[in-house]
Amino acid sequence: MDVLDFITILIILAAFFLLMNVRYLKLPSTIGLMIMALSLSVFIIFGEAIFSTLKTLASDLMTEYNFSKVLFQVMLSFLLFAGALEMNLDKLGEEKWIVLILATMGVLISTFIVGYAIYYLLPIVHLQLSLNNCLLFGALISPTDPISVLAMIKTSRVSKNLQSQIAGESLFNDGIGVVVFLTILHVALSGESHVNLWDVGKLFGQEVIGGIALGAVFGYLGLKLLILIENEYTEIEVLVTLSMVLGGAGLAQRLHVSGPLAMVTMGLFVSNQGRSEKLRDAAGEYVYKFWHLMDEAMNAILFILIGMQIIVIHWKLDFISAAGFAILVVLFSRFIGVGLPVSIYRLRKKVPKFTIRILTWSGLRGGISVALALSLYEHAKSGEMVMTDVDLIIIMTYCVVLFSIVVQGLTVKKLFAKTEVDE
Numbered sequence: 001m002d003v004l005d006f007i008t009i010l011i012i013l014a015a016f017f018l019l020m021n022v023r024y025l026k027l028p029s030t031i032g033l034m035i036m037a038l039s040l041s042v043f044i045i046f047g048e049a050i051f052s053t054l055k056t057l058a059s060d061l062m063t064e065y066n067f068s069k070v071l072f073q074v075m076l077s078f079l080l081f082a083g084a085l086e087m088n089l090d091k092l093g094e095e096k097w098i099v100l101i102l103a104t105m106g107v108l109i110s111t112f113i114v115g116y117a118i119y120y121l122l123p124i125v126h127l128q129l130s131l132n133n134c135l136l137f138g139a140l141i142s143p144t145d146p147i148s149v150l151a152m153i154k155t156s157r158v159s160k161n162l163q164s165q166i167a168g169e170s171l172f173n174d175g176i177g178v179v180v181f182l183t184i185l186h187v188a189l190s191g192e193s194h195v196n197l198w199d200v201g202k203l204f205g206q207e208v209i210g211g212i213a214l215g216a217v218f219g220y221l222g223l224k225l226l227i228l229i230e231n232e233y234t235e236i237e238v239l240v241t242l243s244m245v246l247g248g249a250g251l252a253q254r255l256h257v258s259g260p261l262a263m264v265t266m267g268l269f270v271s272n273q274g275r276s277e278k279l280r281d282a283a284g285e286y287v288y289k290f291w292h293l294m295d296e297a298m299n300a301i302l303f304i305l306i307g308m309q310i311i312v313i314h315w316k317l318d319f320i321s322a323a324g325f326a327i328l329v330v331l332f333s334r335f336i337g338v339g340l341p342v343s344i345y346r347l348r349k350k351v352p353k354f355t356i357r358i359l360t361w362s363g364l365r366g367g368i369s370v371a372l373a374l375s376l377y378e379h380a381k382s383g384e385m386v387m388t389d390v391d392l393i394i395i396m397t398y399c400v401v402l403f404s405i406v407v408q409g410l411t412v413k414k415l416f417a418k419t420e421v422d423e
Contacts, residue, residue, distance in 0.1 A: 037307025084267020114138030143177030145366030211258030215265025323399035
């Protein structure tokens with residue numbers, strides 16, 4: 001199947017599922033899409049006896065195109081840029097310190113809590129992973145997914161400051177999470193028993209600081225071009241922003257810097273919320289409508305892909321109990337990961353009463369965690385990792401993501417509603 005056929009099938013499914021959700025399910029679009037994609041996947045799996053070739057065709061479709069590469073090299077750039085366009089810079093500036101603390105300390109605390117907890121809990125269900133592999137799982141599951149979180153915020157009523165905290169953290173902490181993941185992966189594959197702090201610092205500087213710097217350069221140049229055009233040619237403005245995203249993503253990959261952080265930085269430069277009148281009107285309204293459309297379409301396709309991944313995951317019954325432990329551990333680590341930084345931040349600035357509770361439950365996981373977990377298959381196929389270990393990591397990741405999006409995503413609005421008057 002060529003790329004055009006693959007994209008056509010995804011768009012048809014997205015349009016059909018969105019229609020069914022709006023007409024019948026009436027759920028938040030991301031949750032409704034994922035539930036329908038999961039239902040289709042389960043039907044394909046259990047309907048194999050009746051439709052003998054259906055599962056084979058679906059499995060070929062999902063394995064022919066590498067989910068990790070599709071997300072990281074194509075979809076993520078568009079989604080993060082579109083998400084950053086909707087950020088209010090004034091509110092983000094007010095919450096910059098709490099966002100920075102959560103995006104760094106929060107991810108690191110969560111990574112190590114999850115890693116060590118899973119390492120000691122797995123023997124209870126007669127399973128075992130090396131400490132490095134447990135920390136690897138901790139690194140890939142700790143960052144909140146910006147795509148899931150931003151989709152949730154759009155349909156929730158929250159204060160602007162709290163929205164900036166939640167969205168800002170999710171936009172930036174995936175870059176930190178990927179750096180931590182790559183560092184632990186390097187240690188796990190090299191057989192080293194400890195992390196070299198110099199290597200960590202070097203990788204951090206290259207990925208994070210390099211990504212932000214690249215995004216700032218592209219964002220500044222793109223903003224200057226948009227001001228120069230003066231809204232006279234909306235089609236050129238759209239092409240400028242497209243060039244920023246595609247060119248920036250390609251260059252980030254070649255320079256080995258963080259593409260996600262570059263996209264977020266570029267989007268913040270172009271964002272029209274919380275800016276002076278001159279900068280607010282740099283890009284015409286059509287530009288933001290175009291990127292809103294891209295955001296909605298990519299979101300729909302992404303959550304269909306996540307739901308369909310159940311077809312190609314190697315499920316094993318004895319891994320289900322491990323996934324249950326993983327869900328509880330991830331929630332606990334999220335509570336500590338946000339609770340400790342927020343408690344420290346409270347020493348210098350007043351924080352709303354229910355902030356820790358809200359940040360804990362609204363920390364959704366999504367496509368980034370699934371893509372990072374699935375990327376481990378390549379190392380297993382090359383013999384660098386044990387395939388059974390990779391299967392266990394992927395199943396735990398997938399179950400945490402499902403619980404996060406479906407259960408937390410469906411109930412977080414009630415938490416917002418209860419605490420809204422206290423903010």
